[in-house]
Amino acid sequence: MRVSRSAEGAPDVEQDAGATRHTEVSDPATNERTDADGATGPGHDDAAEPHPHHAAPAVGWSTRMRQALRAPKLQYAGRTQEQIERSLLGRLHVTSIPGSRLWAWLGPALVTAFAAVLRLAYLDRPARLVFDETYYVKQAYSLLVLGYEGDWNEEPDENFAAGDYSDLQTTADYVVHPSVGKWMIAAGIRLLGVDSPWGWRISAAVVGIISVFMLARIGRRLFSSTLLGCTAALFLAIDGIHIVMSRISILDIFLSFWVLAGFGALLLDRERYRRQLAKAAAVEISTHGSLRDPWGPKLGVRWWLLVAGVCLGLASGVKWSGIYAVAVFGLYAVAWTISARRSVGVRLWVGAGALRDGAPAFLALVPTAALTYVLTWLPWWLNPNSYNRQWATEVNALADVPERAWMPDWLNSWWEYHLKMWEFHNNLTSEHTYMSQPWGWLIQWRPTSFAWRDVKADAGAMDLCGAERCAGAILAVGNPIIWWGATLALVLVIWAALRRRDWRAWAILAGYLAMYVPWFAYSERTIFTFYTVALVPFVVLALTYVIAELIGPADVPLRERRPGIWTAAVIVVLALVVSAFYWPIWSNQWVPYTFWRLHMLLPTWV
Template identity: 45%
Template sequence: MVSSKRIPTKHVLSHDALRNPIGWATATGLAVIAAILRMIGLGHPKELIFDETYYVKDAYSLWKYGTERAWPEEPNPNFVSGNPMPLDDPGYVVHPPLGKWMLSVGQMIFGQDSSFGWRFSAAIVGALTVFIIVRLAIRLFGSIWMGFIAGLLLMTDGEHFVHSRTALLDLFLMFFVLLGFWLLVIDRDYARTRMVELTTGNSQKKSADLSSFGPHLGWRPWRLAAGVALGCAMGVKWSGLYALAVFGIMIVVWDVRNRYLARVKYPLRGMLVRDSVPAFMSLVPVAFVAYVLCWSGWIFTDKGYDRHWAQEHQGWWSWLPDWIPSLAHYHHSAYKFHVGLSSEHPYASNPWGWIVQWRPTSFYYRSPEPGQNGCDWDKCSAAITSVGNPALWGVAAIALVIVLLAWLVRQDWRAGGIIAGMVATWAPWFTYQDRTIFTFYTIVMVPFVVLAVTYCVGLVWGRGRLTVSLRVRRILVGVFLAVAVLLFAYFWPLYTGTTVPYESWRQHMFNPSWI
């Protein structure tokens, strides 16, 4: 039989902060503010910056033709002026299509030549991630105040802000990874509550199957939804696969822990017997199906790159629908491109420096002449640099060490989840240090950095009777948040491409490696 003596019932069943309408209002309010901030001057600059030159045109091709098209030499001037001229040939691209489909929505609404429309989807999705992280932090920390802090830190982070105003893919990857993590945390709470109900008599349908392995927990819809989200993450960029793998291991640990706390005699075996197969089926096959569906435009049209490869190359695969071996060959070709990418780039960086934003990526830089483009000084600069808020990233490394210790020493599942997120979004890049990679990839890490810092802020904030010591600590928290907001305002010109005196731009370069 199962004993419930070790189940922290109060913790499992208490969701007051989650149900409180103030929590929903906080998440919604911060998301709306984030959206407004990201919409201000969103159409500037009226040109394709950085890798927008690839993804905006690919988004247009997907909208019009269902697959990416090739483009002639120097296509950007015509594209920007509203006269796109794609070739009739298929375009060879090395990232899946979902992120570009999402970018195409803005062009559908505002028109192909609207620079506001190019970036509209990114701004909306960026605001949605603020909503998600507030709700996630409230669930993790049981505090609306901690949810507010997490939302504020994400909203005012420079990496997040710049990506929310640029038509790149990585923000959409971050969105789906964060969404998948949030859904798995919801599922964990659901499973804990269900375990209590089935082992303490709180359920009207108390499980009769209380063997040494513990009860079946039944249908897990949140895990199924997480599988879809993580499949969509892979449908934006293949690096979403790392999140699927790491989060899969994470939920195994959570399932074993759930049965252990319920005093199941054999928690590991119980997980293997009761949870492992349903968990695998709700994540891996579901994610795979979601990923393949992201290629629907390529599958159901005949103009995609390598679409007819199987027809031109007969083999053992000939009995399969031709799109399957053709798509597999396309993936093999794209994989070879990725692993062989090692060209020189002035803003290439090493992942060791990402946690301190050692070499941020410049998305845009111009030196307007006096009297042009708002230049009222002798020498001017207009820049968009994807650099994180120094207040957040200045303490990020220390926060991660504290969170890691909290997981190892205190076995705090929240800390473990944050570490899992960091492993999924940061650790894989250490195996590609000989490749051309960039600090702006850290946008996918940002939510977990925010959660790590929020975790530590919660430790400083404390709880209980308001002593002098506690009052001082809370003042320090307030100062930290104020500094984060002020630094966000200070770096606004560097995030938005605003024309400023050259000396002002140099003053924003806190580290010579930023130039």
């Protein structure tokens, strides 16, 4: 397996946490034997390598730990500030991306246009509320009319679809998710009207389309390749889970959108911080010969972490599962900060990374997310008729002492509402036909059917699909080539993260740690495979990681790379073919029943 290299020749491997492997070259400025990343090689500051005919002494665990904790000694005598900065950027694995600026934007735009077609075509089918649209679309409409989620009479879906909204009551409804996603649905209803399925679903479609564009840019930055970024975006564009969830107006696509936006902001912060660190360190080294401050340079506000905090706060305001992304991405920001300090030779890199930059980084992201989440509840606080808004006041009126009486009534009522939601989510164990377990999500063991209709000849099947029996379905199942391939790819990603210390692999695993692993703690609850729409971007990045390995680095002769390139091309083409095959049952098209059966690759898909 090849180790991919960046366009500048520095290995895309995060080797900051331990001993590194270096490629020795000649330093043109000093004529010394140096490593490719700029550190002087053995014979200058480090002990010489043992003679190959003599066995090297065994290195104990404690010795290896001391070596890992020791900052590398970097010598840049005789180098200019620009040369030092370029060398430090190589050590920090910050690379320029080859290719034209035009294609950096045009490529993602073309893939996004293709994704838009798949998400907007026949968006009004079916012309009725399906699955949990019965909750979220009506709650969104209620927010527009009442300013809070009102209660509805039992089974009002047919009336709602027919334009009769008289079933809405002014009594507040007990809802178990925050309102950000519903306000986003409401924006589409306000734009296109509540009397059309287009109005119900346009917001979901738009954020799904934008997600494809964001992933193209994120993948481009992650893999230092516009082609690979567009490949990842193409996989997202044609995946069944993401297509279906972009065409159905429920909350999870909005959660996925904000988590992906937060992840993109985290990557931008990583690059911007490391560029600033390299520049500041280069200035100090070129002026004084070394870093005088054992804690390293002082840097400014990390604005992209604030942006990430806002995005993740909004994600948590859609569904509480966004909180896991806040925690994981916050820890990643600290870890990347600490490793960056070590890479530039900061002597007290652990303390400096943790205290000077790491703690502020965590505080920039996590409290910002928390504050954003709290602010999303402003409409609830401002409307006295919101559910549970007057809870503390009502308890006081009964001459009873409420719990947490030391809190202001408005805050106590809000906290009590959160306790009720927490109790609901932790006790949701009712049986459901399509409930599934997290262990089966990566292989799409039990996908969710959002809609199903079966029409036979005597009911007009011939007119619908030209067969004696027709099926109309919306099955939220992922593209098997993508999901099954990515499950295998995940093994390589984990290996690369642990063995190579490849920061790109760790970045991809952040999504799995935040959006997948926590669900194993709730396996006894009523949960569904479509929750993985928030995981899909990281699934396709894992598959793209393997594509990058197959294609190989550009400095390898084409004849050696050709087999891998052909293999990668076959994977992409197969994914496109499978997507075309499954498109009818992702988009509620009428098809012959026998054709529908061909799509049921596993018995658990029926």
